[in-house]
Amino acid sequence: MAHFRVFTFLLLLSNGLAIKLPENPNPQPLAWWQEDIIYQVYPRSLMDSDGDGVGDLKGIESKIDHFVDIGVGSVWLSPIYESPMKDFGYDISNFTNVDPIFGTMEDFTSLSNALKEKGLKLVMDFVPNHSSDLHVWFNKSIHREGKYEDFYVWRDPKGFDDQGNPILPNNWISSFGGSAWEWNEVRQQFYLHQFVAGQPDFNYENPEVLKEMLAAMKFWLDLGVDGFRLDTVPSMFEDQRFLDEPEDPNRPPESIPSDHGYWLHIYTYDLPATREALAEYRKLLDIYSLSDGRERCMMVEAYVNPLEKLFLYYGTKEKPVAHFPFNFEFIKRVTRNFNGTDIVGVIDEWFEKMPEGNTANWLVGNHDQWRIASRFTPEDVDAFNMLIMLLPGSMVTYYGEEIGMTNANISWEDTVDPAGCQAGPDRYQLFSRDPERYALLSNFSN
Numbered sequence: 136m137a138h139f140r141v142f143t144f145l146l147l148l149s150n151g152l153a154i155k156l157p158e159n160p161n162p163q164p165l166a167w168w169q170e171d172i173i174y175q176v177y178p179r180s181l182m183d184s185d186g187d188g189v190g191d192l193k194g195i196e197s198k199i200d201h202f203v204d205i206g207v208g209s210v211w212l213s214p215i216y217e218s219p220m221k222d223f224g225y226d227i228s229n230f231t232n233v234d235p236i237f238g239t240m241e242d243f244t245s246l247s248n249a250l251k252e253k254g255l256k257l258v259m260d261f262v263p264n265h266s267s268d269l270h271v272w273f274n275k276s277i278h279r280e281g282k283y284e285d286f287y288v289w290r291d292p293k294g295f296d297d298q299g300n301p302i303l304p305n306n307w308i309s310s311f312g313g314s315a316w317e318w319n320e321v322r323q324q325f326y327l328h329q330f331v332a333g334q335p336d337f338n339y340e341n342p343e344v345l346k347e348m349l350a351a352m353k354f355w356l357d358l359g360v361d362g363f364r365l366d367t368v369p370s371m372f373e374d375q376r377f378l379d380e381p382e383d384p385n386r387p388p389e390s391i392p393s394d395h396g397y398w399l400h401i402y403t404y405d406l407p408a409t410r411e412a413l414a415e416y417r418k419l420l421d422i423y424s425l426s427d428g429r430e431r432c433m434m435v436e437a438y439v440n441p442l443e444k445l446f447l448y449y450g451t452k453e454k455p456v457a458h459f460p461f462n463f464e465f466i467k468r469v470t471r472n473f474n475g476t477d478i479v480g481v482i483d484e485w486f487e488k489m490p491e492g493n494t495a496n497w498l499v500g501n502h503d504q505w506r507i508a509s510r511f512t513p514e515d516v517d518a519f520n521m522l523i524m525l526l527p528g529s530m531v532t533y534y535g536e537e538i539g540m541t542n543a544n545i546s547w548e549d550t551v552d553p554a555g556c557q558a559g560p561d562r563y564q565l566f567s568r569d570p571e572r573y574a575l576l577s578n579f580s581n
């Protein structure tokens with residue numbers, strides 16, 4: 136059955152009847168990010184060089200020959216920045232330093248040089264929405280010091296209850312579940328965190344924030360980085376009326392009010408101002424590209440529906456935003472029991488709706504999704520790998536998919552991902568991202 140599905144893919148691709156591929160009247164030479172395999176590395180688990188049980192930069196460097204063997208053109212590193220690891224590197228306490236668990240700045244330079252020697256590009260994750268609560272900026276903000284006073288989203292309580300406890304400003308829920316507001320005793324205000332409490336949200340209404348973050352991006356550009364993948368960009372701006380969000384009429388039946396998926400995030404997600412700020416990041420990259428003719432690329436992570444809204448993240452010719460927003464359609468719309476028609480539907484819709492002059496992109500997984508072999512079947516891995524490489528446009532793959540790695544079986548006791556921990560022992564498997572981050576080798580054979 137599974138083999139039949141693989142066969143269907145290839146038939147659909149080869150007969151060219153079912154899929155209407157776009158025509159390109161004046162083909163341009165392709166840029167590296169359009170042509171090559173973009174390979175996402177999760178530094179914590181790719182390769183441990185010193186036996187402390189955590190992957191590191193030296194470990195990644197030791198695998199460059201493997202990247203070359205499988206035809207990788209660029210390596211995207213999930214965050215390696217200094218972090219207390221409450222959200223495993225997506226909570227950053229210094230945007231211009233490497234966390235000691237991954238190595239040193241020297242290790243970074245060594246990796247960067249080694250990649251360049253082999254002709255590979257280096258893409259860094261960049262997390263514009265929030266910092267760690269241990270960042271010095273947050274401490275200064277707590278103490279209302281100078282320009283940092285309004286660096287984060289602070290709100291007064293609605294009042295105090297009978298026991299004298301502060302009442303939440305509104306019903307906003309964090310992506311990992313539970314209120315998105317955390318009380319701070321020192322400042323006597325709540326701060327917003329769209330992810331864990333250790334990830335206070337930046338206040339992008341304050342132009343100083345963007346200025347500091349552009350400076351952080353420049354730091355890495357000056358070290359020769361070729362591009363960035365910007366994390367969770369639709370969370371950057373919040374509606375300044377701070378109104379309660381409504382229930383989602385199409386919420387999953389098993390969801391409960393403390394789940395993020397229970398609500399429609401109309402005041403905290405995908406506000407138009409986001410793209411204005413992103414255009415500023417893009418401008419910085421374009422300045423570097425123009426200065427030496429070496430193209431710097433910006434990819435953004437935006438889980439946005441429908442496609443018409445997602446495509447706004449390409450921007451326009453006059454005001455470009457991302458080189459591409461990730462195409463999560465295979466993740467969102469192709470389920471375990473998929474058939475060839477489902478696949479063709481996704482491909483056709485993308486090409487039909489994508490505004491002219493842009494580049495498509497294809498991916499099936501990342502560090503937030505189950506492994507292909509586990510989400511579908513081991514026999515589907517090769518088919519998906521072929522599919523995303525054959526389709527016109529860029530492609531991104533998560534490390535290990537080239538050898539069909541499966542999810543690891545992680546017990547509740549071993550669960551460390553905040554999305555799993557927050558859900559509790561009965562529901563953690565619905566939410567935890569540990570299985571795809573500590574993946575084991577699949578036992579499938581061709």
Ligand SMILES: *[C@@H]1O[C@H](CO)[C@@H](O)[C@H](O)[C@H]1NC(C)=O
Pocket residue numbers: 228229230231232271
């Ligand atoms: C980040 O780390 C670097 C290197 O240790 C240091 O020079 C810089 O001051 C730090 N920046 C912040 C904002 O803490």
Ligand SMILES: *[C@@H]1O[C@H](CO)[C@@H](O)[C@H](O)[C@H]1NC(C)=O
Pocket residue numbers: 271274275278
């Ligand atoms: C936070 O700021 C306060 C007040 O400026 C200072 O006394 C304290 O040492 C700072 N803490 C950290 C961890 O930087």
Ligand SMILES: *[C@@H]1O[C@H](CO)[C@@H](O)[C@H](O)[C@H]1NC(C)=O
Pocket residue numbers: 472473474475476477
């Ligand atoms: C393919 O699956 C979809 C549901 O995912 C279903 O609606 C459709 O009828 C199926 N098509 C074929 C040809 O089996």
Ligand SMILES: *[C@@H]1O[C@H](CO)[C@@H](O)[C@H](O)[C@H]1NC(C)=O
Pocket residue numbers: 544545546
């Ligand atoms: C996963 O681990 C649990 C407990 O360690 C075990 O009961 C279960 O059978 C395992 N599942 C798989 C698919 O290996």
Ligand SMILES: CC(=O)N[C@H]1CO[C@H](CO)[C@@H](O)[C@@H]1O
Pocket residue numbers: 222225226262330366367436501502503
């Ligand atoms: C796909 C991806 O990178 N998702 C990240 C989105 O942002 C949150 C918070 O920074 C991370 O936890 C996710 O891993």
Ligand SMILES: [Ca+2]
Pocket residue numbers: 183184185186187188189190191236
């Ligand atoms: Ca290590």
Ligand SMILES: [Ca+2]
Pocket residue numbers: 264329336337370371372373
């Ligand atoms: Ca935000």
